[in-house]
Amino acid sequence: MEKLLLQIQKNCVSGIILLLPLVVFFMILEKVWGFFQKYGDKFSQFLRLDKVLGPIASDVMGGVFLLVLIYFSGYLMQFSFLKRFTEWVDNKLMVFLPGYEKNKKLAEEKLAKEMGKPITDLPILLKAGEYWQPAHLIEENAAGNAVVFVPVAPSKDQGQIYIVSASDIKRLPDTTLGSLNESIKSMGKGILDFK
Structure with a gap:
């Protein structure tokens, strides 16, 4: 019986360790997507896309805004000040968000494989x-x-x-x-x- 309780405790702790980073990641993703969706909704109403596309117009415009922001962020990374600032933020996220570094590493490896680049560092x-x-x-x-x-x-x-x-x-x-x-x-x- 004691062995069974220890196994249940071990499985529960392992489950928490697995789920906590995923829950934090999806909460952040939900907040970020909500931000872009809100402005996408306003812009789609301004362009009257909500009349053509209906309720998905805010998602479409939010996605467009997100892609534009990602593109320009990549362009701005050429400047060393912004790169140092990003590294500083990255280091702080590693301290305060459990599992952030592991998820980041997995994403970088997947991106490197898709782009055919060797994985470094x-x-x-x-x-x-x-x-x-x-x-x-x-x-x-x-x-x-x-x-x-x-x-x-x-x-x-x-x-x-x-x-x-x-x-x-x-x-x-x-x-x-x-x-x-x-x-x-x-x-x-x-x-x-x-x-």
């Missing part, structure tokens, strides 16, 4: 002699070489860049960059649990 372990060192995989080529960045603890932004054989790296697909960086900041605490 991944957490890895680099074989250095008899030991493994935490590092970031920056890029790889078809010749079997890889560029890696090895941070110097406790700073995640300072370190060395090496060109190594791809056979000397061990990928950590279940580990996020944030987890790796936190571990480096805390002098390696938690690295043994990385997979």
Whole structure:
């Protein structure tokens, strides 16, 4: 009986860990879509599209506004000030939204696959002699070489860049960059649990 209760407790905790990021993501998505739908509704009434398309006119115009905003945001990312600001916001979201970094990583990987780009800046372990060192995989080529960045603890932004054989790296697909960086900041605490 005690074993059954422990299993039920474990499943409930696992379920909460799985559902919490999804619930937060869909709540944010609902708020964002509601914002664009509200202005899409006003614009569709202004252009009299609501008479032609009916109630979906607000969705259509909201989608158009969202696509235009995404396009211009991508254009503005060419400016370094906005890129630094976006990275700052991204770091804050990773702190305050559980599961944000993992969902972002999955989205980036999916987008990279669809666009045919190699996935970069991944957490890895680099074989250095008899030991493994935490590092970031920056890029790889078809010749079997890889560029890696090895941070110097406790700073995640300072370190060395090496060109190594791809056979000397061990990928950590279940580990996020944030987890790796936190571990480096805390002098390696938690690295043994990385997979």
